Amino acid sequence: MKELWEGNQAIAEAALRAGLEAYFGYPITPQTELLEYLSRKMPELGRAFVQAESEIGTINMVYGAASGGARAMTSSSSPGISLMQEGISYIVGSEVPAVIVDMMRGGPGLGNIAPGQADYFQLTKGGGHGDYHPIVLAPWSVQEAVDLTIGAFDLAEKYRHVVILAADGNIGQMMEPVEMPAPRKIEKRDRGWELTGAINREHRLISSIYLQPEVLHKHNEKIQAKQRAIEQNQVRYHEFLMDDAEYAVIAFGTSARVAHTAITWARAKGIRVGLHRPISLYPFPYARVAEISKRVRAILVVEMNAGQMLEDVRLGVAERVPVSFYGVMGGRVPFPDEVLPEIEKLVNSVH
Numbered sequence: 606m607k608e609l610w611e612g613n614q615a616i617a618e619a620a621l622r623a624g625l626e627a628y629f630g631y632p633i634t635p636q637t638e639l640l641e642y643l644s645r646k647m648p649e650l651g652r653a654f655v656q657a658e659s660e661i662g663t664i665n666m667v668y669g670a671a672s673g674g675a676r677a678m679t680s681s682s683s684p685g686i687s688l689m690q691e692g693i694s695y696i697v698g699s700e701v702p703a704v705i706v707d708m709m710r711g712g713p714g715l716g717n718i719a720p721g722q723a724d725y726f727q728l729t730k731g732g733g734h735g736d737y738h739p740i741v742l743a744p745w746s747v748q749e750a751v752d753l754t755i756g757a758f759d760l761a762e763k764y765r766h767v768v769i770l771a772a773d774g775n776i777g778q779m780m781e782p783v784e785m786p787a788p789r790k791i792e793k794r795d796r797g798w799e800l801t802g803a804i805n806r807e808h809r810l811i812s813s814i815y816l817q818p819e820v821l822h823k824h825n826e827k828i829q830a831k832q833r834a835i836e837q838n839q840v841r842y843h844e845f846l847m848d849d850a851e852y853a854v855i856a857f858g859t860s861a862r863v864a865h866t867a868i869t870w871a872r873a874k875g876i877r878v879g880l881h882r883p884i885s886l887y888p889f890p891y892a893r894v895a896e897i898s899k900r901v902r903a904i905l906v907v908e909m910n911a912g913q914m915l916e917d918v919r920l921g922v923a924e925r926v927p928v929s930f931y932g933v934m935g936g937r938v939p940f941p942d943e944v945l946p947e948i949e950k951l952v953n954s955v956h
Contacts, residue, residue, distance in 0.1 A: 607782040612747045613638035615783050616680075616706060616770065619754040621646055622788040626675040627653040629666035633682045634718040635774035636708035640680060660685035664692030664705075671701045672811045674799030676758055676791070680706035682774070683724050684715055687732070693767055694733025697828070698813025700798075702761035705739075706754075706770045708777040711936025719936025720774030722858060725913035728771050729887040736825055739767040740835060741886040743857045745843075747781040753884075755786055760839065764831055765798070771886060773909060775859040775938065841884035842893055846872065850879030852951055853897050855918050856907040857883050859938060864907050867944035878948055886914070894921030902955045903927045905947055910934060927955065 610618070617639045620628070628647055630640040640656070647654035653670065657663040663679045670677040681689065686707045696703050707728060711721040731737045740760055744750035750772055757768040795801065800809055815821035845865060847853065856864040861882040871878045881897055883890050894917075898904065903926050906915045912930050922928055931947040933939045 607784045609780055610747055610783040611638060611778065611780050612750055612772070613708065613777040614642045615747050615751050615785075616754050616772075616777070617642040617646070618785060619751040620678055620704070620758075621650065622786055623755045623758045624676050624789045624791045625652065625678055625758070626791060627667075627670035627677045629655045629657050629663040629670070629677070629679050631657050631660050631663050631681065631685060633660075633685045635710055635720070635777050636680050636682050636706065639706065639708070639777070660688040661692065664689040664696075667703050668692060668696050668699070668701060671696065671703045672699070672800050674796070674801055678704040678706070680708065682708045682710045683712050683721065686724060687727065690727065690733040693739065694731075694735050694737070695813050697733075697737045697739070697767055698735060699811045700765040700828070701811060702765050703767050704754075704757045704761050704770070705767060707772070709771065709773045711934070717936045718774070720859060720909065720938060721934070721936050722773050722860065722909035723911070723913065723934070724771065725886065725908075725910065728769055729889070729917075737828055738832060738887045739769045740764070740839060740888075741769045741771050742841070743771045743884060743886050744776055745858050745861050745882065747776065747779060748783050749884075750776055751783055751785065764835060766831065766835070771858070773858045774936075836888040839885055840888050840890045840893070842890045843882045843884060845880040845882075847879035847881060847897070850877055851902050852876065852878040852905070852948065853881055853901045854878060854905045854907060854944070854948065855881045855883070855894070855914070857886060857914065858909075860907045860909055863939050863941055864944055866941040867948060870941060870945050871948045876948060876952055883914070889917045889921070891917070891921040894918055895923065898922040898925040901926060903929065903951050905929045905931065905951045907939065907944055907947070908932045909938065929954070
């Protein structure tokens with residue numbers, strides 16, 4: 606049965622039903638409702654909730670709890686995620702599973718509290734030091750945010766890696782009908798790496814420091830092999846009216862919802878245009894974008910930033926067809942009647 610949920614609270618409830626055992630956070634708009642919801646629910650369920658002194662504190666608490674085998678999560682917004690980057694690098698380097706929710710807002714700096722998509726680089730390119738990419742999943746609805754949150758915990762544990770839910774502020778604040786999954790039973794198990802107390806077994810160590818270059822090189826090779834497995838098996842995308850499309854719009858999150866409407870209007874005017882929406886921002890669907898570029902005449906990228914996913918689209922297209930861009934910044938959301946003229950301009954540019 607579907608119920609009306611606000612995005613932030615829906616994500617929080619989904620995390621609980623996925624078996625979240627330990628949450629650490631710090632209030633920041635537009636994700637504070639997520640933290641507030643868990644501050645009530647976690648103690649009722651006998652699970653750990655801590656409002657930390659800062660975002661730096663939260664990510665290191667996640668690191669500690671996850672090292673003990675707990676399903677751990679934090680949530681924040683753009684400036685807070687920036688502060689977490691060193692801790693995220695530590696978690697990846699230590700091969701510990703963790704889930705992070707980023708409810709993106711306008712920037713740079715403190716910016717404002719309106720929705721944005723300018724965190725793309727710091728999320729997908731490994732904002733911390735080192736050679737790594739977190740798994741980054743971008744929902745375009747509250748229902749999809751719930752579904753991806755559930756899956757994020759499974760992916761984090763499967764790969765012993767960081768998984769980030771990258772939602773712009775609209776997703777966190779809007780209310781939509783959602784069908785919640787049944788709660789999962791939390792099963793305690795020893796997977797061979799958790800720090801659970803060495804009583805009847807060998808001591809274990811979780812660390813990301815390898816002082817000998819050749820040892821760190823070998824450890825990095827292991828992480829790179831994991832990244833290749835993720836790239837091969839975890840690419841996700843959704844398409845709309847792409848079967849007969851002569852033109853393509855590529856967008857994610859709220860931008861994709863706006864583009865969806867503009868594409869419907871363009872089709873009514875006889876323009877054969879379709880939508881490709883990456884769900885996994887990392888791993889990015891390069892192969893699918895390459896296929897699209899071989900059969901369309903031009904591509905338009907729409908983002909709520911100055912052009913960040915645009916670079917990955919261009920890598921996939923490899924100059925086979927023209928790639929145009931329409932972006933809005935500062936926490937502003939584009940409207941369909943802004944995107945439709947950009948589609949028409951795209952069509953006219955190749956005639």
